Amino acid sequence: MIVEDKSKLRYVSKDIPRKDGVEKVTGSAVYVADMVLPGMLYAKVVKSPYAYARIKSINTSEAEKIPGVRAVITGKELNYKVGLYVVDKDILAKDFARYQGEPVAAVAADSELIAEMACEKIKVEYEELEPVMDPREALKPDAPLVHPDLGNYSYMKGVFQPRPKTNIPHVQKIRHGDIEKGFKEADLVVETSFYNPPVQHVALETHVAITQALPGNKVLIYTSAQSPFTVRSLFSVCFGIPLENIRVKVPYVGGGFGGKAGIHLEPLTYVLSKKAGGRPVKLMMTREEEFNTIPSRQGLYSDFKTGVTKDGKITALEANYYWDAGAYADYGVNVGRAGAYAGAGPYEVPNCKIDSYIVYTNKVFGTAYRGFGHLEVLWGIERNMDIVARKLGMDPVEFRMKNVLRQGAYTITGEKITRSHGHVYDCLDAVAKDIKWSGYKSEEEREKEKKTGKVRGKGVALLHKAPAMPTFTSTAIILKFNENGSVDLMTSLTDYGQGTYTALAQIAAEILKMPIERINVPWDSDTSFTPYDWQTVASKGAFMSGNATIAAAEDALRQIKEIAAQVLKCDVADLVCEDEKVYLIHNPDEYLEYKQIVNGYVYPDGTSIGGPVIGRGRYIAQGLTNLDPETGQGLPALDWTYGAHGAEIEIDIETGEIHVIRLASAFDVGQTLNEGLARGQIIGGVIQGLGSALTEEFKFSKDGKFLNASFVDYKILTAKDLPDSMEQYLIENPQHDGPFGARGVAEHPMISVPSVIGNALYDALGIDYFRLPLTSERIYFGIKSGKKEYHD
């Protein structure tokens, strides 16, 4: 659906304040963290102090004696496995603890304090084992196996292929064109390697769930989660409880960023509740546990070999990705899959070979994180593009312009770019203009500037991302009318800050021709009441649920018109809706108000027709296919959103301190749904990405202990760390099947922020950096090294 005349839009595209604003600024929004249920117990967990250990024995007898302790549980008594794509995880570690911080026992008690004291009394005997901490080491034939039983696990067939007796739960291959021919055609071949460390999402509300095991094999779950239906289905598979017996409720959620996409504390709180006689059990992670118990973003090693012709056309790209999945596969295998099919960047690469290895190690495991692998691969891809351009003696903007995907080109999975796709080049153009890009500075200019103690540099970087999701991903929206004609919009999408609920209300108001104030979006998602939605992930919410909202609103209008046609004695085609009324086209003085119809129309003599109007709309992903297991060819992407960043930075030569002067970002959003919310998403994402660029990194000791599980040692950016100025360009080349032409833009702002900083850093210093984060320390040592390439 494309907007023909934008001036006619009343709600869509406008800067409308979020629906949940008042609740949030008054502190009245209730999060799971705030909730207390009658009879509720509090849980705490005992965690493994070792990265890899055999659990020899667990003695809980002392803990059980403490008054107020209602349940103590260990892995031994639990015969369940959980897993999203590869079912590889126990609810509590059994036999082996596979990362430091992994829960091995748990307690539910009358208070948190009692639970904590009981945990201290649990005695666990471990036999420490040699951990494997580096994915490249873990690939070696003699490496310790993190999952000796990998061959026995169940997994999603047709999509993933775990390799038994290795540390590899999946390898995603891409084979496009003829790679050898591509390198033969090249005048120049360049090889580079990069690294991203694992990092944390750092939602301000840590993971928390309250679960109650109810009689009749029923379960009630309140959880700070992104995807109530996914929690329910994974829970159902894990325990063999029918779906309809499980009710998952999600109230306000204090940030997610992918970290709350799957299933986390729900199974553990359930078994504790069961053991405690069915009392509800609440488990909330401490900030430390949020770092070293709850999953993170995977680390990545990436190697590139690029073939180009003298005039700057890419002929071949070979890439190897080694993902540090940590101890469990979770979303990590799918991140590695998405990273592969997007693994050449937004460029036309006629001959491409990618192997994306997802590798188990003894680290806290990886999961989905805003960008879903794209920030990681694009750190390398976009740094590589700059380096290749330079080796060619070509301007990096010009080099990109020569190779970006344009209409008629094919992606590396064989998808044809059509006129429904966005324009990468418009984004690149916008940011290059914004930062007044005029090419790298010369070596002389750089040396001269260095004498002043401060050097400035500029850079650009591109990005792309599409939702990574199953081919059959679907969603539904229900619009139910209240007696006064107002509407409740029911969705199981979770709005943890993206503003999707507000955007959906705008869409409903636009189509229903009624004021947005009269569209209410009730906050709790509830699997027993709100309609199905696969997951709140992948920047698919506004797109898919937006389309479903359009369908639901049209469905409601059809019902309203059918009743009105009877009352006004006309054909449905003779009616038009406006201002909550349905009019006769040929005589606008004859009309009915929605509120006369939506609960049944009553004639003057009392007879009545119709009944409550309920609009129903659905959307299922269009045209996606599974990827061929050997070649990766197929259609994985519902909608690609393209973007670009341009940056100007300043470096203090003496200290290595980096200061961002300007960060301009452009995205081809197709159609802006809400300008204020879109800018908010972009600014927030850019700053989160800047954290990945400048400060964030997990640190481990040699023997695999997590070293920086606090905000003092793991720095996220504060208000003091902002660029001097930021700009956002919302470019609108419509997506033909998007709601009003829109595409998702939730994750994208974060992607390629590290790359643009790395590229600007080269311009400033003439030094290439290959590892993140670009801390002042790393920059400083790079300067001191006197080298042109700094690999540490």
Add this chain to the structure above:
Amino acid sequence: MKEYTKELNITVKVNGREYHESVPANMTLLQFLRNKLLLTGTKEGCGIGECGACTVVMNGKTVTSCLVLAAEADGAEIRTIEGEAKGEKLTALQESFIKYHGEQCGFCTPGMIMSAQNLLDRNPKPTREEIVEAISGNLCRCTGYEPIIKAIEAVAEKGNR
């Protein structure tokens, strides 16, 4: 377990209302507000003084309430997010947060508003630097801070409350 259960009597004024309560000696002001008075608008993001989500105003100064013992608040006047709006009437700062999209997930918002309001009360026309300084102890992972700074600046320009 003895030392954990020692109780003390305290008198605290919260949002203008006086409370007489008996609290365990080791209870934090944050736990007191949330668990005893059921004022859950004040959030816990770390519990160890590193995130600012638990910020309240105590005797005119912002504190991270997870680092203050309830017993230390004996005789004190506390302001929390629940006391900001007067009935349906939001403060100028709350209105401004909504207008400039200063809140996304909303979890840092109560603490952020308390820090910002305290600044505006002390200094009705703060500079950008003063605003940044005042909220630099409040972590926000969603907004990128810029919209929050704009929301505060707008109030500073137009006048507080």
